[in-house]
Amino acid sequence: MVAHLLRLKLTLLRNSLRRSPWQVVGLAVAVLYGLGALAGVVIGMAVVSVQEPDIRGLVVVLLGSLLVLGWWVVPLLAFGLDATIDPARFVTFAIPRRSLLTGLALAGVVGVPGVVTLVSVLAMAGVWWRTPAALVAGIVCAVVALATCVLGSRATTSLASGLLAGRRFREVMAAVAVLPIIVIGPVLGRLTDGGLPSAATVEQLADVLAWTPFGAVWAVPGDVAAGQWGLAAARFAIALATVAVVAVVWDRALAHALVNPAHEKASGKGHGLGWFDRLPATPLGAVTARCLTYWARDPRYALAVAVVPVLAIVLYVVSPGGALVLLIAPITGYLMGWGISADVAYDGTAFWTHVAAPLRGHVDRLGRVLAAGAIALPTVTLLAVGAAVLSGDPSAVPALLGVSLGVLLTSLGVSSVLSALVVYPVQLPGENPFQSKQGASTAAVVSQLAGSLAIMVLCLPEGLLALMAIRSGSAALGWAALAVGLVLGALLLAIGVRLGGRTLDRTAPDLLRRIVAFA
Structure with a gap:
């Protein structure tokens, strides 16, 4: 069933390109953009890997945290991102939920964003090439990071889909969702004091992120390179717990959505012809x-x-x-x-x-x-x-x-x-x-x-x-x-x-x- 879902994803993508020349042009633009982003990440990681003093851990934690946050948040804000295999389409099929979850998760990697992310996490793992133990840890953590991105994205969108079934509630949440933007200015002003962030501020931010679900997985190779095995184990546990939590959240949200598909209730109030x-x-x-x-x-x-x-x-x-x-x-x-x-x-x-x-x-x-x-x-x-x-x-x-x-x-x-x-x-x-x-x-x-x-x-x-x-x-x-x-x-x-x-x-x-x- 998992292989069938992957073939279905590829077939739908191929057919979408035949539907309109706009699809082909759009794919070309997306590929060029993805290649540009990949080139920046790979070259940047190559440069960072030989820098003195060693800033590999700092850069990887900050960049990796931003990558995870983007996967979790952007699908909620950018309506219309690709969802070629809509879980709602499988409501009437008796597909085991575990197979459906696995297939949908792997299908999330098929496409320009997934491929770009896959290569990026491998490039960030390769930054530890000078330390063999850290390189092995980085490759393992790259797999965990990719799962965190994809599963987290599916969890947030599925959970939001279930919570925001009512139109009025969605409108309120749409207004609330933009409120954090308002505080970006004051926060940046407080951090920078009118100028560029200091090195100490950046290091403090990385230290905080290294203990969060967004950055813990990226901090493990740095701890291994520094010989801090206890910290590495603790942060790796946070990374695995994050994957487990988002997987459970997605599983529960998807199970509820398949059994109780969202629908709108018709209003009985009359408003005239307006x-x-x-x-x-x-x-x-x-x-x-x-x-x-x-x-x-x-x-x-x-x-x-x-x-x-x-x-x-x-x-x-x-x-x-x-x-x-x-x-x-x-x-x-x-x-x-x-x-x-x-x-x-x-x-x-x-x-x-x-x-x-x-x-x-x-x-x-x-x-x-x-x-x-x-x-x-x-x-x-x-x-x-x-x-x-x-x-x-x-x-x-x-x-x-x-x-x-x-x-x-x-x-x-x-x-x-x-x-x-x-x-x-x-x-x-x-x-x-x-x-x-x-x-x-x-x-x-x-x-x-x-x-x-x-x-x-x-x-x-x-x-x-x-x-x-x-x-x-x-x-x-x-x-x-x-x-x-x-x-x-x-x-x-x-x-x-x-x-x-x-x-x-x-x-x-x-x-x-x-x-x-x-x-």
Whole structure:
């Protein structure tokens, strides 16, 4: 059964590459990124292995702890990472749970992240080549570390999937999950005292991590090299206990999920027609009303709004005098404008109503833009003015407004075109946001990268003018940035809506076909 699951994983990966050229491009990008990361790790470990004084243990503990933490946390935050073999698919099959767990764990190593991690842990074990006993311990601990990464990742996602079955509870947890970001600035400031961390601070951090589930396994070879066999045994026991605990947690969470699959309860409360009562009964009014309802009630859209105050606090705290807070308005303009780039994918199979109805593509594009703009325009404007005042430079208001509104309008225009070209699997309305979707990573990463680069290039004129205006204090340049941002942004938005509409008229049936295939 384990071998069958591995073959199934490979077959699904191969078939996903045949589905769309985006999958191939995405895989190529992921492979190149992985090779770059591997080259950095291998070269870095080679350099560290011959350094004097000996810093092998320090570097390996810090880097290894970060690797484990990434495997445990990133799948919870980066919705859409690869989950080719979804455990929920095996609910109706009488597969022994131990075989299922083993197969899914090994399948987690099949793929770019798994291969990169495997080679990385071996490279970190090889850093002890000058000490044979430590090298043997490092190879053993590399296997344990890989198991800690994969099993921990499965445990956190499975546990979160079971705990966050209720939509409202998920929304609260999504807000709570970003709170630790707020304290990053004060913590770093306390550790560094305004400069780079001292050697003593780094050593203290490594010493603490060496006794945690994240770093204990990485500290064992260093203890062996130093002849501290008691410490090595204690930390190896922590490493093995960590693997055992996450395996048990995953086993219990998976057993519960297979017997009690999560589902949403329908609400019996009536809310009337909402925005459909307030907007004209026209195709444009209907699209705008539906999208406004999304922004008000759908947590997938609310995330772009909820992250704004968190970003503002972080940017204010981490920068001397709060100078980086000036970036909050342009960043918000990008996030809220780019939020509609997945609109068609978020529609799901309900997109058939747009295909079947006599709805022109430019009307669809404009309705989505109006809904997003109704929320984004006042938000970005208030943030631009507030950021300038908070930073102690009210004269920067025109420049900030110019670049922020320019980024917003440009992002809306680019999103209008991109969402008519690319769809990828996303969480369905009311679905667990911690559940990954097969194939989402490749198309999503490529489209996000291409769209972001396009927005960056198109916003260069107002961006450069705003930067020169703020740095020089020139009021004329500030007003020029405002004019260029508004005019160029509006022009790009109009082009995006028109081009996106024509593209949607041509691609709508194919987009629907792909959405249905994802379901």
